[in-house]
Structures are given as structure tokens and as C-alpha cells.
Amino acid sequence: MGLPIFNILIPFLLLNFSHTVTSDSSGEAYALLNWKTSLQNQNLNSSLLSSWTLYPANATKISPCSWFGISCNHAGSRVININLSTLRLNGTFQDFSFSSFPHLVNLNLSFNLFFGNIPPQIGNLSKLQNLDLGSNQLSGVIPPEIGKLNQLRRLYLDVNQLHGTIPPVIGQLSLINVLAFCHNNVSGRIPSSLGNLSNLALLNLNANSLFGSIPTVMGNLKSLSTLDLSQNQLNGSIPCSLDNLSNLDTLFLYKNSLSGSIPSIIGNLKSLLRLDLSENQLSGSIPLSFGNLSSLTMMSLFNNLLSGSVPPILENLKSLSTLGLHINQLNGLIPPSIGNLSSLRTLYLYNNSLYGFVPEEIGHLKSLSELELCTNHLSGVIPHSIGNLTELVLLNMCENHLLGPIPKSLRNLTSLERVRFNQNNLSGKVYEALVIIQT
Ligand SMILES: *[C@@H]1O[C@H](CO)[C@@H](O)[C@H](O)[C@H]1NC(C)=O
Ligand SMILES: *[C@@H]1O[C@H](CO)[C@@H](O)[C@H](O)[C@H]1NC(C)=O
Ligand SMILES: *[C@@H]1O[C@H](CO)[C@@H](O)[C@H](O)[C@H]1NC(C)=O
Ligand SMILES: *[C@@H]1O[C@H](CO)[C@@H](O)[C@H](O)[C@H]1NC(C)=O
Ligand SMILES: *[C@@H]1O[C@H](CO)[C@@H](O)[C@H](O)[C@H]1NC(C)=O
Ligand SMILES: *[C@@H]1O[C@H](CO)[C@@H](O)[C@H](O)[C@H]1NC(C)=O
Ligand SMILES: *[C@@H]1O[C@H](CO)[C@@H](O)[C@H](O)[C@H]1NC(C)=O
Ligand SMILES: *[C@@H]1O[C@H](CO)[C@@H](O)[C@H](O)[C@H]1NC(C)=O
Numbered sequence: 001m002g003l004p005i006f007n008i009l010i011p012f013l014l015l016n017f018s019h020t021v022t023s024d025s026s027g028e029a030y031a032l033l034n035w036k037t038s039l040q041n042q043n044l045n046s047s048l049l050s051s052w053t054l055y056p057a058n059a060t061k062i063s064p065c066s067w068f069g070i071s072c073n074h075a076g077s078r079v080i081n082i083n084l085s086t087l088r089l090n091g092t093f094q095d096f097s098f099s100s101f102p103h104l105v106n107l108n109l110s111f112n113l114f115f116g117n118i119p120p121q122i123g124n125l126s127k128l129q130n131l132d133l134g135s136n137q138l139s140g141v142i143p144p145e146i147g148k149l150n151q152l153r154r155l156y157l158d159v160n161q162l163h164g165t166i167p168p169v170i171g172q173l174s175l176i177n178v179l180a181f182c183h184n185n186v187s188g189r190i191p192s193s194l195g196n197l198s199n200l201a202l203l204n205l206n207a208n209s210l211f212g213s214i215p216t217v218m219g220n221l222k223s224l225s226t227l228d229l230s231q232n233q234l235n236g237s238i239p240c241s242l243d244n245l246s247n248l249d250t251l252f253l254y255k256n257s258l259s260g261s262i263p264s265i266i267g268n269l270k271s272l273l274r275l276d277l278s279e280n281q282l283s284g285s286i287p288l289s290f291g292n293l294s295s296l297t298m299m300s301l302f303n304n305l306l307s308g309s310v311p312p313i314l315e316n317l318k319s320l321s322t323l324g325l326h327i328n329q330l331n332g333l334i335p336p337s338i339g340n341l342s343s344l345r346t347l348y349l350y351n352n353s354l355y356g357f358v359p360e361e362i363g364h365l366k367s368l369s370e371l372e373l374c375t376n377h378l379s380g381v382i383p384h385s386i387g388n389l390t391e392l393v394l395l396n397m398c399e400n401h402l403l404g405p406i407p408k409s410l411r412n413l414t415s416l417e418r419v420r421f422n423q424n425n426l427s428g429k430v431y432e433a434l435v436i437i438q439t
């Protein structure tokens with residue numbers, strides 16, 4: 001007999017609750033709605049943000065916890081995540097009430113069309129651990145108030161139009177793991193306070209306008225696995241303190257104005273997988289210690305002022321897939337031991353002063369797809385073993401002193417697309433050697 005009453009009571013209770021009860025998170029709901037109305041493209045076909053409404057059909061209280069992109073703590077009382085990545089949202093943060101979200105842990109607004117400044121009120125998100133505003137059109141400076149976010153682990157402000165300097169207070173974010181400011185126009189020096197960030201694993205400042213030297217304190221960043229300071233105007237020499245970065249797997253310093261010799265201690269960074277120091281003014285020779293970098297897959301040192309020879313010890317780099325030493329002042333022989341680099345796919349040695357023969361052993365590089373030896377002083381005949389390089393797509397040996405016939409073995413190189421042998425003393429014609437490919 002209790003059943004009918006029960007049936008009547010339930011709708012009654014629901015009716016009573018709906019539209020009337022507020023919750024701790026109702027302030028957050030109003031704050032989000034207020035911001036939503038400020039966004040430009042309400043044509044953002046947003047069935048996406050259509051869930052952002054105070055009175056959804058079966059709601060019992062005013063709460064944003066079930067709204068698209070929003071999630072709350074277990075009690076459903078506080079917004080802890082806002083994930084609105086990749087929605088083509090267009091607008092600013094001027095009407096975003098940062099102080100309404102004291103429990104927010106994750107804020108991900110990446111890959112949208114947000115523009116304007118990052119307001120200083122962002123410093124009110126005192127529980128924030130992950131902030132991703134990457135790939136938007138934000139301008140203005142990085143607000144120093146970010147230094148108040150002392151729970152922050154990951155900070156992505158990459159691919160925007162930010163300028164000004166890196167606020168030194170960033171060095172107070174003691175838990176920070178990722179700092180990505182790449183592809184902006186941030187200028188000034190790299191603040192030495194960054195040396196305090198002992199948990200930092202990734203520092204990416206690529207493609208900005210930073211100048212001055214690389215601070216020695218970078219050597220304190222013991223947890224660092226990726227250091228990318230490429231495409232800035234950094235000068236001075238590469239600090240020897242980097243030898244403390246024993247977890248480093250990626251060291252990218254390309255396209256700066258770094259000078260001096262390459263510190264041999266870089267050869268101590270046993271975890272290194274990718275090393276790119278190209279397009280600087282580095283001089284001196286390639287350190288013999290590089291023979292220790294046995295995990296290296298990519299070594300790019302091109303367009304510097306490097307002299308001396310190609311160290312035979314590089315034969316130890318069994319994982320090396322890309323070796324770019326072109327546009328330097330290297331001399332001496334191409335070491336026959338280069339034939340031991342069994343993973344090599346790209347070998348660029350052009351525009352140096354290398355002399356002697358092209359070693360027969362080059363034919364052992366079974367995975368080689370690009371071989372560029374133009375503009376050196378290489379002499380002798382082209383080894384027949386080249387015909388073993390069946391993966392070869394590009395084969396350039398122009399502007400040397402090579403002589404004799406172009407080897408018929410090239411007929412076996414069926415993947416070959418680009419060949420340059422001009423400005424040598426070769427007999428025979430490339431097309432004769434390759435004629436079988438054409439038919
Ligand atoms: C909006 O979404 C609806 C249904 O999901 C779709 O039919 C319509 O083409 C979309 N409009 C735009 C402008 O993307
Ligand atoms: C009612 O709530 C349920 C669970 O929260 C949800 O899955 C459903 O989509 C809601 N229905 C409407 C019409 O909003
Ligand atoms: C964030 O939102 C995007 C787009 O809706 C989605 O692809 C992604 O998986 C979400 N990430 C998380 C951590 O929820
Ligand atoms: C975003 O909105 C602004 C202001 O309405 C407008 O000028 C701009 O073209 C919009 N951006 C895109 C990519 O639609
Ligand atoms: C933000 O979302 C994008 C796309 O869903 C994702 O790739 C990125 O890792 C997220 N950022 C953070 C800090 O989790
Ligand atoms: C970047 O910043 C530098 C120095 O602040 C300035 O000279 C330059 O014009 C800016 N570049 C762009 C593309 O805004
Ligand atoms: C952070 O680094 C700066 C400059 O190197 C130093 O003066 C300061 O004491 C450091 N702060 C902490 C908390 O370690
Ligand atoms: C580095 O550049 C700064 C200005 O950006 C200049 O004052 C300094 O002399 C340069 N240092 C070196 C070693 O070239």
C-alpha cells in the first residue's frame with residue numbers, strides 16, 4: 001500500500017528541488033555562464049556549450065558539474081577541471097571570474113582562438129596544478145601573478161603572441177614539471193631563478209627573442225629531460241654545468257648565436273637521444289667524448305664553424321639515424337668506421353673541406369636514404385658498394401674531385417629520386433648508370 005504514495009512523493013520531491021536549490025558550485029555556474037555570453041562565436045555550433053544552462057531538463061540544483069568540459073570534486077560541490085580544448089572558442093578572459101574557482105586543479109583552454117591578455121587574476125587559482133593556454137592568440141605579457149600558483153605542475157603558454165620577459169617569480173614554482181613558452185615573442189634574459197626548479201623535466205623556450213647567455217644555474221635542473229632553447233638570440237658559450245643534467249634526452253640549442261667550442265662534457269650525457277646545436281657560431285672540433293653518446297638517434301651540428309676531422313669514434317653511435325655535420329670547416333678523411341653506423345638514414349657532410357676517398361664501407365649503411373657529400377675535396381672513384389644502398393633516395397656528390405666511371409651498380413638503387421654528380425671529373429653519364437631505372 002506504500003507504493004502509490006511513494007510514486008506521488010518522488011515527482012513532488014524532484015519538483016521541490018529543481019530550480020530552487022543552489023549548491024556550493026552555483027557561484028561557479030554563474031561565473032561560467034557570464035563568461036560564455038562574452039564569447040564571440042555563439043555560432044560555435046555549440047551543442048557543445050548548450051549544456052551550459054542553469055535549468056537543464058532533469059536538474060535538481062544549480063550546478064555546472066554535468067556541463068560539457070566541466071568536472072567537479074567527488075562531493076559535486078566544487079569545479080576542479082575545466083577542459084575546453086580544441087573547440088574554436090573565440091573570446092577573451094576579461095569576463096572570466098578567476099576568483100570564483102578556488103578549487104580548480106586543471107584549466108585546459110588550448111587550441112582555441114582566445115585573444116587579449118592573461119589577466120593578473122589568474123594568480124587567484126590557488127589550487128591549480130595544470131594550466132594549458134597553448135595554441136591561442138594571446139598577447140601581452142606573462143603575468144608575474146603566475147608565480148603565486150604554488151601548486152602548479154605543468155604550465156603551457158606555447159604558440160601565442162606573448163611578449164615581455166619571463167617573470168623571475170616563475171622560479172618559485174617549486175613543484176613545476178613542465179614549462180612551455182615556445183613560439184611566442186618573449187624577450188630578455190633567461191632568469192637565473194629558473195635554476196631553482198629542481199622538479200623541472202621539460203623546459204621549452206624555443207622560438208622567442210631571448211638574448212644573453214644560457215645561465216650556468218641550468219646545470220641545477222637535475223630532473224630535466226628536455227631542454228629546448230632553440231631559435232632565440234642566445235650568445236656566449238654552452239655552459240659546462242650542463243654535465244649535471246644526467247636525465248637529459250633532448251638538447252636543442254639550434255639557431256642561436258652561441259660561440260666557443262662544444263664542451264666535451266656533453267659527451268657525458270648518456271641519456272641523450274637527440275642533440276641539435278646547428279646554426280650557431282660554434283668553433284673548435286667535434287669532441288671525442290661524443291663517442292659515448294651510445295643512445296643518440298640524432299646529431300645535428302650543421303652550419304657552425306667546426307673544424308678538425310670527423311672523429312672515427314662516432315662509429316659507437318649504433319642508434320644514430322641522422323648525422324648532420326654539413327656547412328662547417330671539417331677536414332680530414334671520411335672515416336671508414338662510419339660504415340658501422342648501422343641505423344643511419346641521413347648522412348649530410350656537404351660543404352666542408354673533407355678530402356680522400358669515399359670509403360667503400362659506406363656501402364654497409366643499409367638503411368641510408370640520403371647521402372649528401374657535395375662541395376668537399378673528395379677524390380678517387382665512387383665505390384661500387386654504393387650499389388648496396390637500396391634505400392637511397394638522394395645521392396649527391398657534386399663539386400668534388402671524383403674521377404672514373406659512375407658505377408653501374410647504381411642501377412640497383414630503385415628508390416633513387418635525386419642524384420647530383422656535377423662538377424667532378426667523372427666519365428660516363430648518370431643516366432647511363434641509371435638507365436634501367438627508367439625502363
Ligand atoms: C551544427 O551541428 C549540427 C548538428 O550537430 C549540424 O547539422 C550543423 O551543420 C552544425 N553547424 C555548423 C555551423 O557547424
Ligand atoms: C538527465 O540526467 C542524466 C544523468 O545525469 C543524463 O544522462 C541525461 O542526459 C539527462 N537528461 C536530460 C534531458 O538532460
Ligand atoms: C579535453 O577535451 C578535448 C576536446 O574535447 C578532448 O579531446 C580531450 O580528451 C580532453 N582531455 C581531457 C584530459 O579530458
Ligand atoms: C574572433 O572574434 C574577433 C572579435 O569579434 C574577430 O575579430 C575575429 O575575427 C574572430 N576570430 C576568428 C578566427 O574567427
Ligand atoms: C589539454 O588538452 C589537449 C587536447 O585535448 C591535450 O593534448 C593537452 O595535453 C592538455 N593539456 C594538459 C596540460 O593536460
Ligand atoms: C619580438 O620582440 C622583439 C623585441 O622585443 C621586437 O623587436 C620584435 O619586433 C618582435 N617581433 C614580433 C614578430 O613581434
Ligand atoms: C631562487 O633563485 C634565486 C636566483 O638564483 C635566488 O636568489 C633565490 O634565493 C632562489 N629561491 C629559492 C626559493 O630557492
Ligand atoms: C651577448 O649579447 C649581449 C647583448 O644581447 C651583449 O651585450 C654581449 O656582449 C654578448 N656576449 C657575447 C659573448 O657575445
Ligand SMILES: *[C@@H]1O[C@H](CO)[C@@H](O)[C@H](O)[C@H]1NC(C)=O
Nearest residue numbers: 216217219220240241242244
Ligand atoms: C653539479 O652537481 C654537483 C652535485 O650534484 C654540484 O656540487 C655542482 O655544483 C654542480 N655543478 C654545476 C656546474 O652546477
Ligand SMILES: *[C@@H]1O[C@H](CO)[C@@H](O)[C@H](O)[C@H]1NC(C)=O
Nearest residue numbers: 363364384385386387388409
Ligand atoms: C656491397 O657491395 C660490394 C661491392 O659492390 C660487394 O662486394 C659486397 O658484397 C656488398 N656487401 C654487402 C653486405 O652486400
Ligand SMILES: *[C@@H]1O[C@H](CO)[C@@H](O)[C@H](O)[C@H]1NC(C)=O
Nearest residue numbers: 384387388408409410411412
Ligand atoms: C644488383 O644486385 C644484385 C643482387 O642483389 C647483384 O647480383 C648485382 O651484382 C647487382 N648489380 C650491380 C650492378 O651491382
Ligand SMILES: CC(=O)N[C@H]1CO[C@H](CO)[C@@H](O)[C@@H]1O
Nearest residue numbers: 098099120121122123124145
Ligand atoms: C580573492 C582574491 O584572491 N582576489 C585577488 C585576485 O587577483 C587580484 C590580482 O592579483 C588580486 O588583487 C585579488 O586580491
